[in-house]
Amino acid sequence: MEANITLIKGDGIGPEIVNEAVKVLDRIASLYGHKFNYNEVLMGGCSIDEYGIPLTDEAVKTAKAADAVLLGAVGGNTDTSPWYKLPPEKRPEAGLLKIRKELGLYANIRPAILFDELRHSCPLKESTGEKGFDFVIFRELTGGLYFGERSTTVVEGKRKAVDTLVYTEDEIERVARRAFEAAQGRRKEVCSVDKANVLDSSRLWRQVVAEVAKDFPEVKLTNMLVDNCAMQLIANPAQFDVILTENMFGDILSDEASMVTGSLGMLPSASLGEGRFGLYEPSHGSAPDIAGKDKANPIATIMSSAMLLRYSFGLSKEAESIEDAVKSVLKEGYRTGDIFSEGKTLIGCKEMGDRIADKI
């Protein structure tokens, strides 16, 4: 097939990790007879430096016209970078929020997997974590507190700030449907996470999710409160198959889950909208401290490109061959610094990309 991919390399380690993913995609293209055309747009700090804003409308248009987007990471050091002297709506992360909304990417999918080869870096004791786990979080990405109205005013001489958490049934339904569809191809369990003992939006969430569940009779639905889920991710991560939750809870829980795996540098993510279009990015950030030093771990981005092939292009076989290549390189003992341990071979970002591409 022929397809167009927009690359958003972004800031920090973004460019180096995206380059390695492109290396891998090119290898797939030549082996399987596909043609991937790339174009590049700026987002985040690099866009601020060039255009004064973190994402131009032109860039959005380019990304929209592509079949999929591969993103590195955006943002810099919040204490030292001049980007963080700007008002919030002009900072690098605002570009990320804008592209999610403009491209209608309402479902953020983040797998949390304990890689066999990396069990030693799981922070949980053998008795809990190391029996293994493999679940995926579906986070609603274009609603809730992130996109409700907000204001800061002065009332009777005192500052007051308001954010609003809004959900409509349609917003809940479409992401829930995606989660149930995914569960059908997995262990057939959806755990919907909310704070229904306090929030109206959570009570609506729970209702609508239960309605969607009726269309998936073979999938088992359970509900869990967000505070309990924050505990259960540590106590017994193996209990989860698909976790479904709203935007802010998903932000917190998916980061917690990725730390529980102990291999943040390995975890991809996909943000999907209607149809097959999607944006793919590593779960980790831009790591400005190690940028440009060939020290970054490109695996999360390479795994994101596998998700891109699977979800946006329907190329499951190709996606699997990337994932298998990653596993064999790990099995051979090659590690970047973040996942290095005694007795393994330390390599850089480029060499990791090369070795994975070679294995395919």
Place this chain on the structure above:
Amino acid sequence: MEANITLIKGDGIGPEIVNEAVKVLDRIASLYGHKFNYNEVLMGGCSIDEYGIPLTDEAVKTAKAADAVLLGAVGGNTDTSPWYKLPPEKRPEAGLLKIRKELGLYANIRPAILFDELRHSCPLKESTGEKGFDFVIFRELTGGLYFGERSTTVVEGKRKAVDTLVYTEDEIERVARRAFEAAQGRRKEVCSVDKANVLDSSRLWRQVVAEVAKDFPEVKLTNMLVDNCAMQLIANPAQFDVILTENMFGDILSDEASMVTGSLGMLPSASLGEGRFGLYEPSHGSAPDIAGKDKANPIATIMSSAMLLRYSFGLSKEAESIEDAVKSVLKEGYRTGDIFSEGKTLIGCKEMGDRIADKI
């Protein structure tokens, strides 16, 4: 001294654990020459059964008139208990929210401590968790999403739910001040947790906390995003001294932190308002499955009574003698089921209370 304590035994294991704490308080009273007068009010499911609502105004009035409140736990099994067939504002937990608001308990304090004697139950590997940690979370308790306006409406045939997250500078300031005061008596570090890259309320939070920090020049203030904090609690809990955060983030992070300690049954909490008045309760829930079986761990409630003596009555020596008694009983190897391990002596709730009282 003479003082009045309102007991709210609540539901599930509530009555048994409060009884053991009272046993310990009585022992303190007789040894140190104090007089504690108790009265009792209903809250939660037991109040629903008696009065049809989870907390009567009469009960609020009684609690308000006391010098401090000791609470067991409220709520039942959400799947099977008839209390959860009621509309949300009539369920057991609504009583808890009402008493917090009515008594002005704006600062919830939850220590997260790795007890030396219970290191084996910490879910983190030796390399991370077991170097030990001892931090405390200050959670704002009467603002934010919990108490903002909410509504569920039907707009153009579609359901829509809205919750509002509101903070005023006064609400932020008073809880921040408490956190800084506590830090001054500890390792002098406050980590304020927010989502300032997205929320207006978090940006105001960060501003006001920075202003309060000026009054505490010897305390070091850092800011952390909530998603990162959810990771750091697992990656390196030892880095924290005092964590300060808003209501919903505090709900999630404090439960996560208590799971990280591995000894939820040990952790007390205090909810303070203006002056010395406070409500004290274990961090854990009502555990309806083991209620009435003499299996509950009363230690969190007993430790809560120690906090009560310290914060509301200024009786630090007495508080310490309770805490020391708990430690010695653990050192002698006595354990309730939740913290039991090979080679220790399994005892019930009552015997645990007796042994702790005896040690004082």
